[in-house]
Amino acid sequence: MDLHIAWFILLGVLLMGYAILDGFDLGVGILFPLVRGDTERRLVLNSIGPLWDGNEVWLVTFGGALFSAFPEAYATVLSGFYLPVILVLLSLVGRAISIEFRGKSQSRFWRGYWDFSFFLSSLVATLVFGVALGNVVGGIALTVQGHYAGRLGDLFQPFALAVGLLAVVGAAMHGALYLQLKVEGPLAQHVRRWAWGAYFAFVGLNIVVAGLALTRVPHLLVNFERWPVVWVMPVLVGLALANISRGLARGRPMGAFLSSCATIAGLTFLAAAALYPNIVVSSSAAPSLDIYRAASSEATLRLMGIIALIGMPLVATYTATVYWVFRGKVKLDEHSY
Amino acid sequence: MDLDLVELSRAQFALTVMFHYLFPPLSIGLGLLMVVMEGLYLRTGNPQYEAMTRFWTRIFAVNFAVGVASGITMEFQFGTNWAAYSRFVGDVFGSALAAEGIFAFFLESGFLAVLVFGWNRVGPRMHFFATTMVFLGSCFSAVWIVIANSWQHTPAGFHLVEHQGVLRAEITDFWAMVFNPSAMHRLGHVMLGAFILGAFFVMSISAWYLLKRRHEDFARRSFLIALTVGALASWGELVSGHSQARAVAHNQPAKLAAFEGHFVTAEQGAEQGTELWVLGWPNVEQQRVDYGIGIPGMLSYLVYDDFDRPLPALDQFPPEDRPPVVVPFVSYHVMVALGMAFIGMTSLALVLWWRGVLFRQRWLLWLFVVAVVGPYIANQTGWVAAEVGRQPWVVYGLLRTSDGVSALVPPEQVLVSLVAFSGVYLALLAVWLYVVNEKIRHGPPEPAAASTSSTGSTSTTGLVAAAAAAGVGRGGHSYTDTADEVAARSSAALAMEDDG
Numbered sequence A: 001m002d003l004h005i006a007w008f009i010l011l012g013v014l015l016m017g018y019a020i021l022d023g024f025d026l027g028v029g030i031l032f033p034l035v036r037g038d039t040e041r042r043l044v045l046n047s048i049g050p051l052w053d054g055n056e057v058w059l060v061t062f063g064g065a066l067f068s069a070f071p072e073a074y075a076t077v078l079s080g081f082y083l084p085v086i087l088v089l090l091s092l093v094g095r096a097i098s099i100e101f102r103g104k105s106q107s108r109f110w111r112g113y114w115d116f117s118f119f120l121s122s123l124v125a126t127l128v129f130g131v132a133l134g135n136v137v138g139g140i141a142l143t144v145q146g147h148y149a150g151r152l153g154d155l156f157q158p159f160a161l162a163v164g165l166l167a168v169v170g171a172a173m174h175g176a177l178y179l180q181l182k183v184e185g186p187l188a189q190h191v192r193r194w195a196w197g198a199y200f201a202f203v204g205l206n207i208v209v210a211g212l213a214l215t216r217v218p219h220l221l222v223n224f225e226r227w228p229v230v231w232v233m234p235v236l237v238g239l240a241l242a243n244i245s246r247g248l249a250r251g252r253p254m255g256a257f258l259s260s261c262a263t264i265a266g267l268t269f270l271a272a273a274a275l276y277p278n279i280v281v282s283s284s285a286a287p288s289l290d291i292y293r294a295a296s297s298e299a300t301l302r303l304m305g306i307i308a309l310i311g312m313p314l315v316a317t318y319t320a321t322v323y324w325v326f327r328g329k330v331k332l333d334e335h336s337y
Numbered sequence B: 001m002d003l004d005l006v007e008l009s010r011a012q013f014a015l016t017v018m019f020h021y022l023f024p025p026l027s028i029g030l031g032l033l034m035v036v037m038e039g040l041y042l043r044t045g046n047p048q049y050e051a052m053t054r055f056w057t058r059i060f061a062v063n064f065a066v067g068v069a070s071g072i073t074m075e076f077q078f079g080t081n082w083a084a085y086s087r088f089v090g091d092v093f094g095s096a097l098a099a100e101g102i103f104a105f106f107l108e109s110g111f112l113a114v115l116v117f118g119w120n121r122v123g124p125r126m127h128f129f130a131t132t133m134v135f136l137g138s139c140f141s142a143v144w145i146v147i148a149n150s151w152q153h154t155p156a157g158f159h160l161v162e163h164q165g166v167l168r169a170e171i172t173d174f175w176a177m178v179f180n181p182s183a184m185h186r187l188g189h190v191m192l193g194a195f196i197l198g199a200f201f202v203m204s205i206s207a208w209y210l211l212k213r214r215h216e217d218f219a220r221r222s223f224l225i226a227l228t229v230g231a232l233a234s235w236g237e238l239v240s241g242h243s244q245a246r247a248v249a250h251n252q253p254a255k256l257a258a259f260e261g262h263f264v265t266a267e268q269g270a271e272q273g274t275e276l277w278v279l280g281w282p283n284v285e286q287q288r289v290d291y292g293i294g295i296p297g298m299l300s301y302l303v304y305d306d307f308d309r310p311l312p313a314l315d316q317f318p319p320e321d322r323p324p325v326v327v328p329f330v331s332y333h334v335m336v337a338l339g340m341a342f343i344g345m346t347s348l349a350l351v352l353w354w355r356g357v358l359f360r361q362r363w364l365l366w367l368f369v370v371a372v373v374g375p376y377i378a379n380q381t382g383w384v385a386a387e388v389g390r391q392p393w394v395v396y397g398l399l400r401t402s403d404g405v406s407a408l409v410p411p412e413q414v415l416v417s418l419v420a421f422s423g424v425y426l427a428l429l430a431v432w433l434y435v436v437n438e439k440i441r442h443g444p445p446e447p448a449a450a451s452t453s454s455t456g457s458t459s460t461t462g463l464v465a466a467a468a469a470a471g472v473g474r475g476g477h478s479y480t481d482t483a484d485e486v487a488a489r490s491s492a493a494l495a496m497e498d499d500g
Helices: A003-034 A038-048 A052-069 A071-080 A082-104 A108-138 A158-182 A185-216 A218-226 A228-249 A253-275 A298-325 B005-020 B024-044 B047-081 B083-117 B124-153 B174-178 B183-211 B216-251 B253-259 B298-304 B326-354 B362-371 B373-390 B411-442 B460-472 B483-499
Strands: A278-280 B158-163 B166-171 B276-283 B288-295 B393-395
Touching: A003 A038, A003 A052, A003 A108, A003 A158, A003 A185, A003 A253, A003 A298, A038 A082, A038 A108, A038 A158, A038 A185, A052 A071, A052 A082, A052 A298, A052 B047, A052 B083, A071 A082, A071 A278, A071 B047, A071 B083, A082 A108, A082 B047, A082 B411, A108 A158, A108 A253, A158 A185, A158 A228, A158 A253, A185 A218, A185 A228, A218 A228, A218 A253, A228 A253, A298 B083, A298 B166, B005 B047, B005 B373, B005 B411, B024 B047, B024 B124, B024 B183, B024 B216, B047 B083, B047 B216, B047 B411, B083 B124, B083 B166, B083 B174, B083 B393, B124 B174, B124 B183, B124 B373, B124 B393, B183 B216, B183 B326, B183 B362, B183 B373, B216 B253, B216 B298, B216 B326, B253 B326, B253 B373, B276 B298, B276 B326, B326 B362, B326 B373, B362 B373
Parallel strands: none
Antiparallel strands: B158 B166, B276 B288
């Protein structure tokens, strides 16, 4: 198999893993202001307590893998989206600190401050991720060398902003569905309401984004015309979405959460299908950065493939172990946040 | 005001990486001590060791979180501010970075969850396994990042290829890249530096408890474990530093000349060895070291085992390839001086321990309380010397720092991000200090058995009973040992302490 394609797929898998896993803890952060009462907030925070850090590693590894496999894309996107990327980095710093430090003092002001910072950093990080993905898929102005030619203001295109909103609402829904697995009692009732609210907003936004994609970003459909079988995926995403409401309505939280994971996986696949074979789509006359232009040497792709083959089963093992150890409802103990 | 993009980008990288490097070495060093402590707990069943592991784990967790948060910034900053560099090295450097993510970060973060939150969810052996894996993960992380960084100093296992009309480095030999000439020297030096920091950190807090007569049994045991590790690592660092300096002399002679303030090469055939400056201040304009105390020929001896063979000085290199001198000289000398101080302090403490009077030396305990800043400074200055000494190259001999920058990012934006990072990191440091201080004030948990020998009033019978209870009555943490065995060990431990 073509190594460039293999790496495109592998990066897609890493991104998918990140979106599914960190998606729910970012979502928990976005929902955080809705949680009332300190015990409730601690329960919610501790539901992601042991997991968020490992979830973020998917992003770090995605970054490293992009750097090594497609350095041109890594350099163009990160330097091109300079201030937004810095904003994400500062948000991720703020988020980690808020989670870690919130419980370290009883003071109301202290906790209130970190609660707000946790919420805001989760919101900003998710929004900027979405907007960035929207821009990469929707197309940005590139120079002939494949560097970013636009300005900061050019990143606020309607399609990209809509994808940003979709990310925020999707994360909120995913987070609420995750919390359903983790909390009990009256809090679970609230969570269920939020899940429904976010669900309807998410379905609506999916329609908006699909509409914008069809009308404003025609190049997204090239691969659909080339391989009509890709049309199966939007249908599957629709089914997974419907299955979320079924799980919610019938009181099957695990089914709803897994359907949400499947939805996110499907949407990531759609984004990748729209991109392929490009990594950064050019909206100017210059050619896009595709998986051949942006790539490292074949030798390095092969080498990194070996590293991934050794590493990914280990990663899957650790992830599974940790999720297994911390399965079930959250209980607060002396080690909790 | 004219903003210089390269200088701003360098300032930001320096700020973010120096801030980041406050945390990982403590994670590595403290991680090692936690493995030792929990290992002792598994072997002896003494609940004090469990209390120790729990306490240091709490501080470890806070430290680790800030390390992760500031580390994410590093992972992406190559792309944001050093796009040309990223394009040039992605094939090589990116690979090491990706390997770090796959092999180190997942291991660390996965088992960190079990280490910090898993006390009541997994058995003691699994918990110990998790602690060990977190430590291993942090070591792997150091391995890959030091390999990547060392490649910038001594590039190997690559060739230059034109890609998209621009030259870039591509791997030809993975293992030659991994074992590039400086990688293993530097890795050893970095790891030992981290162990020294972990040891001095634990000794500082333990010494403070001893001075305040709080948690004395806890503090004594923690101190002695840390002292043992700290002394070994300090002596090891001397050996490692020596071999590393010789490697620098061979690989990056201009850098060693900058470290040592060696401006002018001796005339050929003069049989005049190169001086080693113990103290001094380099005067770049006059090309000499002011206020210097030097040992004639010593540098030649250390590098070549020959007092009379001169080293090449900065004048052997074209002006545009010379590193700055003042910063590498000063930071290098500060690091070396601190390293000697660590050897002195730990050796003295070992002698006093051997003579059984260590914990009566209040002045020395106070010295250890404040000495924790020493390894922090030494770790930082060591890296400053190494990286500033590499200038003007970002990849030694291949790519200049000024050519590696993201040329298209407006300098104003870099200024904005630099100010933002400064503000956030300053606040973060303050909060980190506050939280760690709270944890220290709060103190360690009481060991599962009633407080042991710390007050001296607990009768041996009471202790035995308590320790026995601890051995059998702790649910998830119980052992298959019989109560008697536990009791025997506890009293043996108590007897040993009384000797001290």
